[in-house]
Amino acid sequence: MLAGVLLLIFLPPLVAKDLCKDSQDGFKVRLSIKTGLGDDAYEWNESEMFLFRSTLAYAMRKHSNQDTYTIDNILVCNDTQRVSFVFVVTSTDDPDQLIPKEQVELAVRQNKHRINNAFLLSDMTLEFMGIPPTLSAPIIYDTEPWLIVFGVVIGAVAVGIVALLMSTVSKKRRAKEKAAGLSEEDEGIVKENGTALSSLGRKEGVYNQAFSNDDRFTKL
Amino acid sequence: MTSDAVRERDWGTPSSHNSEAPCCQHHQRFPHGYPPQGPQEIMKLKLPNPGLEDRILNHDELERLEVEEAGDRPKWDNKAQYMLTCVGFCVGLGNVWRFPYLCQSHGGGAFMIPFLILLVFEGIPLLHLEFAIGQRLRKGSVGVWRTINPYMLGVGIASMCVSFLVSLYYNTIIAWVMWYFFNSFQEPLPWSQCPINANRTGLVSECERSSPVDYFWYRETLNTSAAIDDMGGLQWWMILCLISAWGVLYVCCIRGIETTGKAVYVTSTLPYVVLTIFLIRGLTLKGSFDGIKFLFTPDLNELANPTTWLDAGAQVFYSFSLAFGGLISFSSYNSVHNNCEQDAVIISIINAFTSIYAATVIYSIIGFRATERFDDCLSGNILTLLNTFDLPEGNITESNYQEVLHSLNSTNSDIISNLNLKTCDLNSFLSEGVEGTGLAFIVFTEAITKMPLSPLWSVLFFVMLFCLGLSSMFGNIEGVLVPLQDLKVFPKSWPKEVISGVTCLVCCLVGLIFVQGSGNYWLALFDSFAGSIPLLIIAFSEMIGVVYVYGIDRFNEDLIFMIGHKPNIFWQATWRVISPLIMLAIFIFYFSTIVTKEIFYIAWDPESENFPTLEKKPYPSWIYVIIFLLAGVPSLSVPGTAVFRAIREYCCKKHPSAPVQEIDSVSH
Numbered sequence: 001m002l003a004g005v006l007l008l009i010f011l012p013p014l015v016a017k018d019l020c021k022d023s024q025d026g027f028k029v030r031l032s033i034k035t036g037l038g039d040d041a042y043e044w045n046e047s048e049m050f051l052f053r054s055t056l057a058y059a060m061r062k063h064s065n066q067d068t069y070t071i072d073n074i075l076v077c078n079d080t081q082r083v084s085f086v087f088v089v090t091s092t093d094d095p096d097q098l099i100p101k102e103q104v105e106l107a108v109r110q111n112k113h114r115i116n117n118a119f120l121l122s123d124m125t126l127e128f129m130g131i132p133p134t135l136s137a138p139i140i141y142d143t144e145p146w147l148i149v150f151g152v153v154i155g156a157v158a159v160g161i162v163a164l165l166m167s168t169v170s171k172k173r174r175a176k177e178k179a180a181g182l183s184e185e186d187e188g189i190v191k192e193n194g195t196a197l198s199s200l201g202r203k204e205g206v207y208n209q210a211f212s213n214d215d216r217f218t219k220l
Numbered sequence: 221m222t223s224d225a226v227r228e229r230d231w232g233t234p235s236s237h238n239s240e241a242p243c244c245q246h247h248q249r250f251p252h253g254y255p256p257q258g259p260q261e262i263m264k265l266k267l268p269n270p271g272l273e274d275r276i277l278n279h280d281e282l283e284r285l286e287v288e289e290a291g292d293r294p295k296w297d298n299k300a301q302y303m304l305t306c307v308g309f310c311v312g313l314g315n316v317w318r319f320p321y322l323c324q325s326h327g328g329g330a331f332m333i334p335f336l337i338l339l340v341f342e343g344i345p346l347l348h349l350e351f352a353i354g355q356r357l358r359k360g361s362v363g364v365w366r367t368i369n370p371y372m373l374g375v376g377i378a379s380m381c382v383s384f385l386v387s388l389y390y391n392t393i394i395a396w397v398m399w400y401f402f403n404s405f406q407e408p409l410p411w412s413q414c415p416i417n418a419n420r421t422g423l424v425s426e427c428e429r430s431s432p433v434d435y436f437w438y439r440e441t442l443n444t445s446a447a448i449d450d451m452g453g454l455q456w457w458m459i460l461c462l463i464s465a466w467g468v469l470y471v472c473c474i475r476g477i478e479t480t481g482k483a484v485y486v487t488s489t490l491p492y493v494v495l496t497i498f499l500i501r502g503l504t505l506k507g508s509f510d511g512i513k514f515l516f517t518p519d520l521n522e523l524a525n526p527t528t529w530l531d532a533g534a535q536v537f538y539s540f541s542l543a544f545g546g547l548i549s550f551s552s553y554n555s556v557h558n559n560c561e562q563d564a565v566i567i568s569i570i571n572a573f574t575s576i577y578a579a580t581v582i583y584s585i586i587g588f589r590a591t592e593r594f595d596d597c598l599s600g601n602i603l604t605l606l607n608t609f610d611l612p613e614g615n616i617t618e619s620n621y622q623e624v625l626h627s628l629n630s631t632n633s634d635i636i637s638n639l640n641l642k643t644c645d646l647n648s649f650l651s652e653g654v655e656g657t658g659l660a661f662i663v664f665t666e667a668i669t670k671m672p673l674s675p676l677w678s679v680l681f682f683v684m685l686f687c688l689g690l691s692s693m694f695g696n697i698e699g700v701l702v703p704l705q706d707l708k709v710f711p712k713s714w715p716k717e718v719i720s721g722v723t724c725l726v727c728c729l730v731g732l733i734f735v736q737g738s739g740n741y742w743l744a745l746f747d748s749f750a751g752s753i754p755l756l757i758i759a760f761s762e763m764i765g766v767v768y769v770y771g772i773d774r775f776n777e778d779l780i781f782m783i784g785h786k787p788n789i790f791w792q793a794t795w796r797v798i799s800p801l802i803m804l805a806i807f808i809f810y811f812s813t814i815v816t817k818e819i820f821y822i823a824w825d826p827e828s829e830n831f832p833t834l835e836k837k838p839y840p841s842w843i844y845v846i847i848f849l850l851a852g853v854p855s856l857s858v859p860g861t862a863v864f865r866a867i868r869e870y871c872c873k874k875h876p877s878a879p880v881q882e883i884d885s886v887s888h
Contacts (some may be wrong), residue, residue: 021745080610146402
């Protein structure tokens, strides 16, 4: 009688352990707490394991929309010093029935972010062997940042070119006005003392006003 | 006398009435036909050069020009502008990415010995020569050589061609620098992680197999094709960057030295500021001292290797930007009594100092990167061991890694061998010696991503590279624009702004070759052939031209007039014998290497077996035509122009057609 009662008490955990150890539906989990947190690393103990099991139960609840999952549905075995272990999830209806691998994978992927945050770890430091980490969405910009900087630089260059060209044009205009003002005085003077031939450089010749009439066109 | 005044001379420069100059007569010491007697006479050998006095201004006229400030030649606002422009021209990208590599690969600290020796015997004399001849003859490179002897016009034309070809590809490098600069204003930097592939299942495969920095450089920047034949099409983002690079250059060169003189206050000084900032930042990073130690650890055995000396000579030569014609031009805008000897020495010292300083900074950062890689490698191995043997974290650390590995190997050697643990060696990471664009755009950018506040360091680094490149481009463009004006390619009525605009536009359009898919390979081709052999020939011709055609005696007298004392025995010996011999030796070595070895290029080919290692591919046969055009045309224009001129003279002698203007002595 006593033996039967004892067997009944100890059988479930033993069966549970067998379920966990031999199953195909289990996942190996590895935590690298010291790598992830450095000096702030916490000790891995039973309470932490409790937290893990409860987060997984939470993940299963969210995935299947059934509020029936409890911590007893998550079985853990092969606990090592590395802080790695294997877990399986049992069905809520039948404790000997395991939830298939794909379902568990989906549940974990959906809630990986929450599971990571519960342990202050990341995809690199809290690994589920066989479940690839979900990649974050690439940042999509409305305007690429490089185009903005390019626009600024090109705008500055254009302003610079225009400003410099305008200053050259205005300088030339001023010089022309000054030259026009002065040249009326000395254009007509023929250099009498120097070689008359030195003015032959200008092929157009020299209009000597001293020898001209006042009016170029004779009046009627 | 009146008939002399208007007879046109066939070399275009107005003659000056030299009848009252007694100093020039006694230089006709060796009339035609006298053979030299003994080595002393050979040193003072002067090739016949008729009409030289008629082509140059004599000392009195120069003095008058100086006092009256007559003449329409531009001038420097102050000495600082001139020095900064020359320093900027000499100090370029090569100081940052070629010298450190050479230093590290040729025995570290020991490389300083050949570098400094050749600096003194090759760099400084040539620099002084170019400064002095420009200041004396007051013309750009074409004008100077045409003045010395019309048959030497080819040297000026060759300088112009080389400056043009180098400008084309050098500004493309600046365009690449601008692209990286534009992309530095985001966090995280785009080259710090691989992009995700189209169906969001993983990273892009090309990036995963190589590295994010490689991928960003070869794919997102260059979009490089696998071979030089495959043109690959124009990359629109690179065209925009090229336009902005030429635009900035145009703004700075629009009015010649009037505008570049203002720009150099920033572009020549900013690199030093940034280098200092990086030095301070670098020295506080882990592993920087390992890098610096690695760089400067001398290996005196390298001094016995002739390649070390030849690489040092070539580096000194190219680093000084000699034979481009830009330095002659810049010097010609100086006052005639400027102390060019002092300038040459100061600029050489600054150049050498900058090379060594930049090498220190670069290698402190490379040391940091190598240490990071080493740590990553080691942590990866440790993690693998921990995972395989389910040991608690912290059991294996960097200090006990070797012992633990050893003990595990003795007990479970088969498991260990299956793990494929990587060998982590700090020295091998340090000696992943990279030079050129690989250093700036791959190695350094990777190091920057590992630093905190990466966008800031990235912006600073690329601004520094931009300034270094731009200040060198000023000299290159000067070496193109001034000869074009001297050769009267453009009509005289065109203002300077239009001429520089047209030149920049033409260069920009031709430079579109380099923004295609295969642009990177074309750039490497141009760099190896346009910027190497022709310069050596030009520099050699320059020395021979000044010393033996212009005449070392006349040159010495000019220097006495300009700076007040005769150049001492060091200058005489180096100008006449030592430097030309060194040039000749380097030229023969380079030429023989290129002609004998089979030339190939390295390509980024994702389909190759050794990917991500770059693959060596041979050039297609039609490339040899291009190589001949790049190296041959400038080099052959030196003798070619002389031959052409001689033929023209000969034809003209047979049919005298020199136009003489008829004058009517009756005044009109």
